[in-house]
Amino acid sequence: MYSNMLIKNGHIIDPSQGIDGIGDILIEDGKIVRIEQKSGSLEAKKKKNNDFRTSELPNFQIIDASGLYVIPGLVDMHVHLREPGFEYKETIKTGTMAAVKGGITSVCCMPNTNPVNDNKTVTEFILRKTYAEGSCYVYPIGAITKGQKGEELAEMAMMHEAGCVAFSDDGRPVMSSLIMRRALEYSKALNVPVISHCEDISLSEGGVMNEGRLSAQMGLRGIPYASEDAMVARDIILSELTGGRLHIAHVSTEGSVRLIRQAKERGVRVTAETCPHYFTITEDEVKGYNTNAKVNPPLRTQRDVDAIKKGLKDGTIDVIATDHAPHHRDEKLQEFDKAPSGISGFETALSLSLRLVYEGILTMSQLVEKMALISARILGIDAGTLKVGFDADIAIVDINKEFKVKSENFLSKGKNTPFEGWVLKGMPVITICKGKVYDWRQNE
Amino acid sequence: MVMAKELLNKKDMERIISRIAHEIIEKNKGTENLCVVGIQRGGVHLAKRLANRIKDIENVDIAVGSLDISLYRDDIGIRKEQPVVRKTEIPCDITDKKIVLVDDVLFTGRSIRAAMDALMDFGRPAQIQLAVLIDRGHKELPIRADYVGKNIPTSMSESIEVQLEEEGLEDRVLLQT
Amino acid sequence: MKDLVGIKELSRNEIELILNTASSFKDVLRRDIKKVPALRGKTVVNLFFEPSTRTRTSFELAEKRLSTDVLNFSVPTSSVVKGESLFDTIKTIEAYGVDFIVIRHSSSGAPHFIARNVIASVINAGDGINEHPTQALLDAFSIIEKKGSLEGLNIAIVGDILHSRVAKSNIYLLSKFGANIRLIGPPTLIPDMADHNVEVFYEMDEGLKDADVIMMLRIQMERQGKGFFPSTMEYFKNWGLDMRRLKLAKKDAIVMHPGPMNRGIEISSDVADSGQSIILEQVTNGLAVRMAVMYLLSGRGENV
Secondary structure, three states: OOOOEEEEEEEEEEOOOOEEEEEEEEEEOOEEEEEEEOOOOHHHHHOOOOOOOHHHOOOOEEEEOOOOEEEEOEEEEEEOOOOOOOOOOOOHHHHHHHHHHOOEEEEEEOOOOOOOOOOHHHHHHHHHHHHHHOOOEEEEEEOOEHHHOOOOEOOHHHHHHHOOOEEEOOOOOOOOHHHHHHHHHHHHHOOOOEEEOOOOHHHHOOOOEEOOHHHHHHOOOEEOHHHHHHHHHHHHHHHHHHOOOEEEOOOOOHHHHHHHHHHHHHOOOEEEEEOHHHHHOOHHHHOOOOHHHOOOOOOOOHHHHHHHHHHHHOOOOOEEOOOEOOOOHHHHOOOOOOOOOOEOOOOOHHHHHHHHHHOOOOOHHHHHHHHHHHHHHHHOOOOOOOOOOOEOOEEEEEEEEEEEOOHHHOOOOOOOOOOOOOEEEEEEEEEEEOOEEEEHHHHO | OOOEEEEEOHHHHHHHHHHHHHHHHHHOOOOOOEEEEEEOOHHHHHHHHHHHHHHHHHOOOOEEEEEOOHHHOOOOOOOOOOOOOOOOEOOOOOOOOEEEEEEEEEOOOHHHHHHHHHHHOOOOOOEEEEEEEEEOOOOOOOOOOOEEEEEOOOOOOOEEEEEOHHHOOOOEEEEEO | OOOEOOOOOOOHHHHHHHHHHHHHHHHHHHOOOOOOOOOOOOEEEEEEOOOOOHHHHHHHHHHHHOOOEEEEEEHHHOHHHHOOOHHHHHHHHHHOOOOEEEEEEOOOOHHHHHHHHOOOEEEEEEEOOOEOHHHHHHHHHHHHHHHOOOOOOEEEEEOOOOOOHHHHHHHHHHHHOOOEEEEEOOHHHOOOOHHHOEEEEOOHHHHHOOOOEEEEOOOOHHHOOOOOOOOHHHHHHHHOEOHHHHOOOOOOOEEEOOOOOOEOOOEOHHHHOOOOEOHHHHHHHHHHHHHHHHHHHHHOOOOO
8 A cells, every 4th residue: 555656747637726737746645745737837837847756756656647637536425325224235335445446535425224314323333334444435414304204304413513414315305395494494504505306206106217208108107307397496495595505416307407597596505416327318218128227316308418418518517426326136127117216326427427528518627526626515525626735535537448338347236227338438547545546457 | 053943834734633633533433522622822723723623524613622721730939930821711511521632742741731630620521632733752741642743752952833823923843953 | 029018019010910810810710619739839827917807818718729738827826925026936937938928017018027038928918007919909900800901090099098008009009000099088197199190189079070990998996086087977977988979980980998898987888788889899809819929929930
């Protein structure tokens, strides 16, 4: 293990400091101590001798990042690690390892474990387990209500003190407007966001895919876009009423993007995320009753995909998260309506998101903002940056490397991906996290 | 390359039909209780020709039927092509009738076995006789024809093609090697 | 063709082949001896995860008339109630060496799931609210028997189209053959089928005008009170078929129903028993069509 290292000649992207150019990063004791830019900034041009002499650094591991991008480790604010309770799907150990392989160095795990993370004992368990077995940083998200039942507020302040960085009843939306109002009000004291999985379950009841012609044709019950849009509208209005911080999880519809854009224009304290599958694929993937394309909210239409891309470009959608939702093979090997929803997303997220850069929708720097910096800021955690003094959580990315998605090679226990067999361009080749260097090229 | 050799021409076929018609009348001592049934597809047209010829000779109408044997075959599941079930029309009650089954080519005998089984499901004929245009040998079952147009010894790799005017072709029989 | 999972998956040629073959089987059914040895030695399992009397009986008789060995596997006696997954159930059944699996299941797509995972031929006998292909085939067969062809006919399908797999399969089939399809029912029970050349009528009288064929669907009682329609009385008043409404259609219009009927709810008794009703003929044709499907699948020809 090396905690002293020099990353040489990489193309450094760090939107927190406005860095976008070739340079070196010096790391001592797992912390960033110096960045030297060789081009791309005025400051770099002023300096003459800005190259490190490797001979002066005898105990340093030298990483040659020529031709590669060096970016802050990604911050994934929406994941399911399944522990405690569903260790057959994923554990903190396997989940964090898979995250690191995807270039992700901080994750926020949703509370729908068993028991539910609705009290500090569970929060502490997750953090202890992470300390012992986690490969990356884990920031738990506490439940808004006890047992995610939507009835009584959970002990948010105590969980916050124990380490929860946000609150959500993910997957079991708070249907009572009154409880949601209270949650948004109460969370103001903690200055943490309330993350809302926006779904009016009375409209989506029994639904297993996007409602429309395809669902009619496949004989599957649909989830209308209105189920999401109606809740987004309600939560925005409640955020406006209370002044509480609202974060909309996994935006999947054109209507949500429109409502969030309008809310931001009015100055509502709302942020929003989407996931790679919502801007990459449509409901067509469900054809043939493919349970690996079953996800909630469901994959929508090309119109929605286009609107989400536009929302990412104009800043309406702040964050790209994975909603990594691993399931056991046997659970997906079922009738479509019985199979659980979810996509194992850690190990394809960055590669899928890089497509936005190739398509000219985002710059590399904007992508890093959405996958690291902004999520860290929303959560108030020290991550998503390469600033001197911060932990050296870094992803080194080869944006030209092509690879074929093979779920059997996933480090996650969840092999449930609709991207099986896709050829993707760009992947993390080295991840540095918690002072450890993982070189993924060695395993080939 | 497939080489085709003409075994019978139109004239030959007319003579054969005529001779078999006479043989049928002779063997059955007339046409009483006689019914001619052609096996789909080639046998059906030949059965009609035979019945017409018998009528020319004896001046009586005899019943002509067609029989599809697909449902009685023993090779379902090992055949490559999709089975097509054609028309079966048995014009009379066959019980106690003398049935002349007509087919174009007698080869392994399996089609005839199937045809007899199919026929039995319609009743209990007094007798079943068999008339074929070509007997090419290689029988796999103890079946022989009562009336044969022409015996043509063949090898397994060869095939016999019977072309008929009723199917829009010129009357002839080809041997393909 | 290995399986029959839905009409959607069939080409017009394949449907025509099935209907032509069914016509030969209908001849067989007219004979004294109605059984043929076509599928002797083959084994069929009827896997019914939903209660069914008609369809199961029809399949079973069709199977017996083709000389197959028939195995019935229905839910209350099976290990499914013990929590076995569908995957394990079909793998177990496959281990018996069956050649056909006829399946009815409440989950749409269950036959597709099975077909992907077994070597045996899978026949969909109704999946969720997706399809019931053999019913549509027998309906088409029955219409052609009466009307000669499907092209250009005005065919009204009336009732709970949203939850009806019979209606869905019929829509897919009829649209492939150029029929004018009219969907009639309350807006809450009509799905978006605009890709299949249908016309929607909420007003039944209007939709029945000049109809050649009226297909009535069974109304499931459990839909009332779930917000789809307020009461069966109101339903019959607006979308039930009685003699007055039948007269709006063409004089020689035929009335069909997949059964079992709710007399007085979607169809009045005098209509159901009238000369225009071909409901019982549908049952006979069901046998011929199912025999044809099984026979053709056993051939698994590559050239269709």
